[in-house]
Amino acid sequence: AQSVSQHNHHVILSEAASLELGCNYSYGGTVNLFWYVQYPGQHLQLLLKYFSGDPLVKGIKGFEAEFIKSKFSFNLRKPSVQWSDTAEYFCATSYGGSQGNLIFGKGTKLSVKP
Amino acid sequence: DSGVTQTPKHLITATGQRVTLRCSPRSGDLSVYWYQQSLDQGLQFLIQYYNGEERAKGNILERFSAQQFPDLHSELNLSSLELGDSALYFCASSPQGNQPQHFGDGTRLSIL
Numbered sequence: 001a002q003s004v005s006q007h008n009h010h011v012i013l014s015e016a017a018s019l020e021l022g023c024n025y026s027y028g029g030t031v032n033l034f035w036y037v038q039y040p041g042q043h044l045q046l047l048l049k050y051f052s053g054d055p056l057v058k059g060i061k062g063f064e065a066e067f068i069k070s071k072f073s074f075n076l077r078k079p080s081v082q083w084s085d086t087a088e089y090f091c092a093t094s095y096g097g098s099q100g101n102l103i104f105g106k107g108t109k110l111s112v113k114p
Numbered sequence: 115d116s117g118v119t120q121t122p123k124h125l126i127t128a129t130g131q132r133v134t135l136r137c138s139p140r141s142g143d144l145s146v147y148w149y150q151q152s153l154d155q156g157l158q159f160l161i162q163y164y165n166g167e168e169r170a171k172g173n174i175l176e177r178f179s180a181q182q183f184p185d186l187h188s189e190l191n192l193s194s195l196e197l198g199d200s201a202l203y204f205c206a207s208s209p210q211g212n213q214p215q216h217f218g219d220g221t222r223l224s225i226l
Contacts, residue, residue: 044204100208
């Protein structure tokens, strides 16, 4: 069965530090990849997505992710975090095709110290 | 605001009871997904409907059922509730299957 692994449960950074959150998926076929963010008490918001094409994907709020097929990875990056980036981040994948249901990682909680 | 509306926001009930969670998708979206978020299991896909028909099933218990109505809103019915069913239940919608999903604020279900 397809699965997603997020290596870090909780990351604590100071403002202006660089961020990289790891994500690995297990499926070897065509996959769609997503990063969602959940701010405290809010719904999940889409940060960025990869369906095909340029493996370096730029999303909202200065986030980007790189799809590396050989490593089954889709790591999320941001050069300089802000206190307002404090949230939980979820990597997700879906099979190619019409179903589209998302398989989520366990999430990484990011705390940014001012 | 994602455009996906879920009601109620909070629900407190007792074991053995039955509840119905409601979701209105974004305007124009035909596909509705239900997810359960709990501390131990994380975010898990339950079921998907597309234009009124069941499209995919995930880790949904037999005590749970769902449907999508002609106006495209969806309901998730949970019966014979157990303490372990306490969780946040999210609805998401997309125009068709396999497109980015937009999530509602969720319904927090607490079983006493």
